[in-house]
Amino acid sequence: MAATFFGEVVKAPCRAGAEDDEEEEEERRRETPEDREVRRQLARKSLATFHLGSQSAPWTRDTNLRSSCLSLPQCRDYSGTVPSERFLSSTPSGREVRLLRRQTKASLEVALLEKYSCSRFIIAVGNNAVAFLSSFVMNSGVWEEVGCAKLWNEWCRTTDAVHMSPTEAHCVFYHLKSNPSVFLCQCSCYVAEDQQYQWLEKVFGSCPKKNMQVTVLTCRHVTDYKTSESTGSLPSPFLKALKTQNFKDPVCCSLLEQPNIVHDLPAAVLSYCQVWQLPAVLYLCYTDVMKLDLLTAEAFKPVLSSRGLKGLAKNVPQSTEILRKLMTANEVQSNIYT
């Protein structure tokens, strides 16, 4: 832009490269479909209100999700009131966690583990944990899908939260046909903080049965592991365990030391189990390769001897071979690293 002698401001070419700036500006203004969807969801959220305990607080964009405590069950009132219905009624449909039946694809009216009796519940979060369970546990028995959890958040690749295709179910639940009280969940998507509470409600219900043991498998990058040693000297991948107070069985590896913490859905599940006094253990694999990797998936092998997975893996050498084929099939050709 330039000012003329007569006081007008006109568009003029500039040797300082204003044209490039304009192009950059134009690119910044151009919105991607993801941006549009996020804006739509945020606009809907800004209209919803919810109750925090006895207070009524308007939900605004500035509301800090972490301080809302709705994603962490410890902050809830467990004396009997169930604020979940109030929460669900105010949740915009785009971020709702829907639990669907397998055959009819209709929503489940009650929580999954209230509908079915469960003695062992194994949850795999993340692609390496999912690959491990698929190869070692699911290939050793006949598992039947009982439902799936569909959800959308900013991390999902699809931009249409409402019309997600049936093949994009991200959390799938199975039970073992020969022993229907053994359940397994393969969760390969990211469950956002504001959705974790819904997920727990829809899976576990408001009053979970005490005779259930929960095992969670997940991965984390080794640089998140806080230790006085240098990360270069750590033998990654390696396994660490974190258990609830009611978990009395021996663990398959050393316990996670302070000040390390657990994040996301595994943390929510473990917190929920701790509050409801359920025996639960989390096996966390610290790895330097976050994408699908054979060594990382195989690092979970010691867990096969735990009570939660005992008897579920039959042919370990064959399962290792299946895991290898899965890795090769999923390998994405990349020339960045050699």
Added chain:
Amino acid sequence: MASRYDRAITVFSPDGHLFQVEYAQEAVKKGSTAVGIRGTNIVVLGVEKKSVAKLQDERTVRKICALDDHVCMAFAGLTADARVVINRARVECQSHKLTVEDSVTVEYITRFIATLKQKYTQSNGRRPFGISALIVGFDDDGIPRLYQTDPSGTYHAWKANAIGRSAKTVREFLEKNYTEDAISNDNEAIKLAIRALLEVVQSGGKNIELAIIRRNQPLKMFSAKEIELQVSELEKEKEEAEKKKSKKTV
């Protein structure tokens, strides 16, 4: 805490870390494994071959590169960074030859590469090279050399070492199995390199690439057949050793 000191590599953290250099070392771990062994009369470089796409020309995907007739190098980490470092090293080798009419020593070229890497840890607006290198060769005095450099710009001489993914496992194997007897014979040194790689390489010999330099001889790259031959010899030896063991227990 770390995030406050990530942005400019010239900034130390309160406990003396240069996080960008440490992150570069993480990038090295993303590259496939490379192992180097210094024998009595031979130096060996073995690498885990990266799987090549169907339509990709395999010839252009190389982890072992010659820097001069008597020096070669294997790297692990960012491919593009390796290309830049190798080009600079090759130019330096020729420039040295033209200037002083002598070939570079292995230590000289290693020091050159390490100095180059160190410069990039101390300049604004630049990031460190995300590669570690194993440099092998023979000097004019006929002594075999093996050096390793890392993104920080340090370099050390080694008898045997590994870099890249699973380097720790391979190094532990070498610590247990590297003996003077094992490396006195050229063939044994080659087998040691292959055995070390087989500890971590999936699907055996077809994913291994091997290069050797013998005293007063040029670099030799092993063909796939030659590697398969070595691998099958190793498997036979392993079977025989197991048979002997089971006879002893009986």
